[in-house]
Amino acid sequence: MTSVAGVECREQEPWQGETLTVVRIALAGCGSVGSALLREIAARREAIADRHGVEIVLTRLLVRDLERKRDASFDPALLTNDVDDFLATDADVVVEAIGGLDPARRIAETVLGRGQRLVTANKLLLALHGSSLTALARRNATSLRYDAAVGGGVPILRVIDESLGAGGPARVRGILNGTANFVLTRLEGGATFDQALDEARAAGFAEADASRDLDGRDAADKIALVAWAAFGVAPESVAVRRSSLLPEPDRFVRLASRVGARVRHVAECSLVGGEVVAAVEPLFVSPESALARTRDEGNHVDVFAGWRAPLCASGPGAGGLPTATALLSDLVCTGTAPRRSTGARVATSDSREQTWAVEVRAEPAVLHRSVPNCALVHTNDTASESWTIVRGTTPSGIASLLAELDAAGASPIVARFDEALS
């Protein structure tokens, strides 16, 4: 026995069960996530046997570049860069950690079509083809698991699927992109956009092209998967209203500070009048809120399930190790994948009236002209930027206002106020 901080812990006993179930895996991708998965499997071999009665054996490893040095150890004879060769391998589970649509979609359809289990971290693939892939899995009596696709190490899909009984939430919202959050919080600390992005790349959170992260497309894919879990709507049918942080995320940070708030790029889906609405947009939140306190690559999700307070899940939303841990959890999970109905309706527009902050690169008169009932307009010292608060306006009303200000050459930006602030 050992004692840690006064708590008695048992030394880990080796697996005492009768036999270990050997699970043969073919892994597609050995980048940040794939290599972390191989390291985790090697480092946790005994714990995996002990907890799950499973021994994981790698049978094939698909990469693009056979010569690249890998941050994991494995038998080099298992490497291939030929997708057909990879698919010809005998395996109980195929793990896809390549990303993108091609060849990920072909791999997924082939694997599920012949009744093999598939585990993937690929939110793009699931957001576009999730319901047809799950139908294929069901027809072939196998399972498709993708907990790693949303939240990295934050098991938000699992929370929605398994921790709310048979009831679903009325609303889910949160920070689902670690790169965007990293950039915003570095900008709050005084970094320039270029410095923040370079740091995110050096830390391994941002790819060379981080536009999918910063314009909200990545978070939109994820919130479509959350809406699928929460409300049963097919992910490809969810129209996610999306407002980019680009081209100048620092403008949102400055405007937030001018109105005493913090900005976070927040994804949200909810039931409004029985229909599903979803959005990814800059949200002004209280500096004391859990969203504002989510820094760097952290993710934070609030699940509103009709309780007095939301159920919250937070943690590292990006990075090889947290994502690989989520893949590993799916890998050793032998239960049937949750069923998702596709009965709910997706709303064509969001009718809720909200409060917004609008800023233009123009003098106050431009806002006075375009914003109905515009009372108070603030300007910076040089009167080159003006901003105001617009209340009681729907997202489509705000979109029309932005189009008008844009046409006037006023370079508008807009952020919504969290209801706790408005």
Ligand SMILES: NC(=O)c1ccc[n+]([C@@H]2O[C@H](COP(=O)([O-])OP(=O)(O)OC[C@H]3O[C@@H](n4cnc5c(N)ncnc54)[C@H](OP(=O)(O)O)[C@@H]3O)[C@@H](O)[C@H]2O)c1
């Ligand atoms: N990184 C994260 O923090 C994170 C978090 C959540 C989810 N995810 C998801 O996890 C998946 C993998 O992400 P990652 O960050 O590990 O990506 P990555 O570092 O770019 O690695 C991708 C891997 O896939 C291989 N690959 C790419 N295209 C291929 C092709 N056509 N044929 C064969 N192999 C190919 C690459 O081979 P080479 O190495 O030879 O180029 C590389 O080993 C993606 O779906 C991503 O969205 C990542």
